[in-house]
Amino acid sequence: MKPNAESTFSNGHRGTTTLVWFKRDLRIEDHAPLLRASQEGTCVCLYVYEPELLAAPDVSATHVAFINGCLAELGEQIEALGGQLVIRRGDIVDVLSDLNRTVGFRRIRSHQETGTEVTYRRDLRVKRWAEEHNIEWIETRQHGVFRGQKDRNGWAAKWNADMSCPQTPALSGLQTISGLASTGILSTAELGLGAPPQTEVQSPGSRAALRTLHEFLHQRGEPYQKAMSSPLEGATACSRLSPYLAYGALSMRQVYQSYQRRAHELRTRKKEGEQGLGTWSRSLSSFNKRLHWNGHFTQRLESDPSIEKRPLVRAFEGIRSEAPNLEHFEAWKEGRTGYPMVDACMRFLNATGWLNFRMRSMLVSFASYHLWLPWQMTGTYLARRFLDYEPGIHYNQLQMQSGVTGINAIRIYAPTKQALDQDPEGTFIRRWVPELENLPLRWLAEPHHIDMIDRHQSGFVPGESYPLPIVEHREAVRAARDRIFAVRRTDEAKAQAQDVLKRHGSRRKRRGRH
Ligand SMILES: Cc1cc2nc3c(=O)[nH]c(=O)nc-3n(C[C@H](O)[C@H](O)[C@H](O)COP(=O)(O)OP(=O)(O)OC[C@H]3O[C@@H](n4cnc5c(N)ncnc54)[C@H](O)[C@@H]3O)c2cc1C
Known part of the structure; x- marks a missing residue:
């Protein structure tokens, strides 16, 4: 109306x-x-x-x-x-x-x-x-995030209790005022945003969300634990619930309680002597952990909103801001870095709005270490590209994968190793970087190393058919490590990291720790 x-x-x-x-x-x-x-x-x-x-x-x-x-x-x-x-x-x-x-x-x-x-x-x-x-x-309150919580003491128990509360009963009817003016749904063009650039995204709405949840818990989820890091298998083995949680088409309580029912069913069947349920159980246990992580990271942003823009360890502030290389930024955004796994992942994301955790980490690691770009800059681009953009998870993960939290190990992904580990047959790279479609498998992770015989036979010309690497891996990683550790080793950074641990660190006891 x-x-x-x-x-x-x-x-x-x-x-x-x-x-x-x-x-x-x-x-x-x-x-x-x-x-x-x-x-x-x-x-x-x-x-x-x-x-x-x-x-x-x-x-x-x-x-x-x-x-x-x-x-x-x-x-x-x-x-x-x-x-x-x-x-x-x-x-x-x-x-x-x-x-x-x-x-x-x-x-x-x-x-x-x-x-x-x-x-x-x-x-x-x-x-x-x-x-x-x-x-x-x-x-x-929604999704187990508590207002006014200054540190992590008691948070996990509160999350569990909140998620275990009975769901709000279904409505039988609504008494609303009719005839109020409404614009109805406005298209993205009417809203001045143009057409959505990503066309292969997940279906919206609560019905699709419930279907996705059911399929994951009862059909697709068995290989989850093993397959989640593969960009190829992860697309079906992961739950794919993230956009539904981000826009609340589904509540975290609905997801958690469905998970609990399914886990209980599997335990019962196991007790009754059924064999072969181990893979399902392990996968669901990994899934459960990640549901907690959703709340854990969103809680961090709730308790410390500065995480959106400033590094948790302030000593890292501005280390990447000086003259970021905009050509490198463009190449990264468009999937033209000369690193096939990076490019395939970015192009996949640019088309579908989704990427699994490992490959998101690799994209950010590559941007933050190899290209030394500020995470705030690359993070904004990714926020627009991730259909499931959830600020609490997003900014925390960006900081973690860029080495500025002070409490996580520095992890720099080698794109070539990721290609060999996660796409051993080259199926994903060939699908998303069609310039490399006809390249023999042995060159797929590093096409610039192709020898003269295969060059001749395939017609592939490094730098013409596909870009040369925009940075040299070893050199870029060495420089990045030096710069990060030069700050991380300072007394100032160490003291700030201790403070971050006190305020935001998980209170879960790890084996071998007290
Ligand atoms: C740099 C970076 C940015 C990210 N940004 C977002 C984001 O904006 N929105 C988002 O939902 N996830 C984000 N993630 C986390 C993770 O990659 C996605 O939640 C996951 O890939 C979504 O797919 P799924 O629903 O199939 O996940 P599943 O593996 O099936 O996990 C189930 C749910 O658990 C939660 N979850 C999974 N992994 C994580 C994690 N590492 N941290 C917190 N919660 C997690 C999500 O709600 C997810 O939907 C980011 C990760 C990285 C490395």
Whole structure:
């Protein structure tokens, strides 16, 4: 419905209505704010396209197209319950003011969001506005992240307890105000973002999310532990739940409890004597760890928002900022570095919006060490490319893979070794770097070393058919190590690392440690 429908609206619920503000929680199941609002009386369900957020450098048309798919389904589900999803475009405070003039609501309900500085400041403005208008804003915890938690003591137990709570019961109906003006879903072009550059991305929405979860836990997940690091097998062996969790098409509690039920079923079958379930059990145990990591990293950003922009160990601040090589940056973004595994991964990501953990780490390691580019710069590009962009995980991982946390080992990936280990048949590289399609397998990881005979037979010319390596591996890694360790060894960096460990380190006991 277009905004001019507003004039026909009449409201008998002034001052008694709850507004449910959907943000990164685009579902109706296990959605406490929606359930509470439905129990309180009349409610307005709202999603807002916020120009300030859409203009942020970490947001892309791919994200918004996915959000739109989720909104389409959410709108249908809310309608089936007898309600309406109101969609507006504009500054959130203007939208709230306008709706409040029309409806006169008593409170806002939403989920807490652990986002970027932009969303944090936006939330502060909403808070101020709500206070000025005597409107209560109740934010409910989502994904096991706790506000006001300054260190890690007791966090894991709280996460477990939160995730084990019963899910919010399903809604039986909604009493919403009908006839409110809504722009409906706006295309990425209408929002000024152009067409999404990535076309092979996952399907949006809660139904797709639940299907993906079920398929992983019951069909695809058995090889997860062994296959997750292969870019080829990982695409089907990994759960692929990340975009659904990032936009809240599924709650972490739904995922965790489904995992628990499946793990329990496997344990029972094992006890009853069934053989051959070991691979499933090990894979699900690895999966469970990663669900905790989601909360662990998001909690870090919640407790220390500076992680988005500043290194955890401040002594590393600015070490890569001096004159980053923009040509190298472009080559990395486009998959033209002359390192086939790096290029295949980047091109795969640029097409699909997803990449497994190991290959994300390798891309960042290559950018941060081999090319010595600032993680803030490469991280913004990746944020736009990752369909599952989740600030808490993203900025922590960028820092870890760039060696600036002070509490993680420095890990520099060798792209050639990764090609040999993770793509031994060369299938992935051939698929995503078609220039190398006809190259004999022995040259695929390092095509610039091709000998004269194969050069002649294949017609491959290093530097013409495919770029020469833009940096020399050994030399680049040696220089990067020297620079990182020169800072890491200082007393200042060591003291800061101790502080990081106290505030953010996992409290999980490791074998052999006290
Ligand atoms: C530089 C870098 C940036 C990253 N940025 C993001 C991001 O923006 N959003 C994001 O969801 N993940 C990010 N990750 C973590 C990880 O790569 C993805 O979660 C994973 O590849 C998503 O695929 P999946 O859902 O099939 O994961 P699975 O392996 O099936 O894991 C299940 C879920 O566990 C969580 N998870 C898995 N690995 C990690 C991890 N290392 N840290 C925290 N949580 C984890 C995710 O929620 C994931 O959906 C990043 C990793 C790196 C190295």
